[in-house]
Amino acid sequence: MTDVSWTDILSAVSAVIALCISRTANKAAFHANRAADQANATADAVAQVERDRWHHEMTPQFDVTITRLGPSSDQASLMLTFEGPAALERLDEVELEIRDDGYTHGVGVAGGTNEQELANTIWGPYRFKPGVDGAGPIGRTSPAVSMVLGDRLKRALEESFPPSWTDRDYWRGRYGNEPVRLWVRCQRDGxxxxxxxYDVAVADPQG
Structure with missing residues (x-):
């Protein structure tokens, strides 16, 4: 049997100790990295909560009214006033869109449905008056404008038109007393x- 010197034994022991130290160091580094990742994730989550809170607090506030031009008029006037919050001061873009009533339409129409006519129908009481204040031919949207705090945005409305397979009297009975449903999309740099x-009831003129 080959004799093993103390030098060889000490070298082997040193190697084992070095390996243990290395594994311990690697394990400590792993846990440190994991802790750092968790800390970063927590910081990111907290930052996101703060951003969401700030975004919510800065949500634009509007007063929206719609008034008929007369007791029997088929036209109305929409007035949107930018009321706050005071810290927001201005909006780069405010765009209005009339929403449909939320139901599925066109199912079961005799002879099939006209997809374009369905898409062009405003399923509600009013639409933006086409060609006025930049409103398109369908009358669904009013183009974006900038506003500063206190500004008023006035838009002309007219009664919506039923699709060809629906009676006009039925249409007025269905939507005549319904609110105008709106999207108000706002943008501000940063x-x-x-x-x-908004669901805005249509009021009769006073006096």
């Missing part, structure tokens, strides 16, 4: 966009 919803 902020995430806001999309606000």
């Amino acid at each position: 902020y995430q966009p806001w999309m606000l919803t």
Whole structure:
């Protein structure tokens, strides 16, 4: 049998100790990295909560009214006033869109449905008056404008038109007393966009 010197034994022991130290160091580094990752994730989560809170606090506030032009008029006037918050001061873009009533339409229409006519129908009482204040031919949207705190945005409305397979009297009976449903989309540089919803009752003129 080959004799093993003390030098060889000490070298072997040193190697084992070095290996243990290395594994311990690697394990400590792993846990340190994991802790750092968890700390970063927690910091990111806290930062996101703070951003969400700030975004919510800065949500634009509007007063929206719609008034008929007369007791028997088929036209109305929409007035949107930018009321706050005071810290927001201005909006780079405010865009209005009339929403449909939320139901599925066109199912079971005799002879099939006209997809384009369905898409062009405003399923609600009013639409933006086409060609006025930049409103398109369908009357669904009013183009974006900038606003500063206290500004008023006035838009002309007219009664919506039924699709060809629906009776006009039925249409007025169905939507005549319904609110106008709106999207109000707002943008300001440095902020995430806001999309606000309003259901606005149509009022008769006073006096």
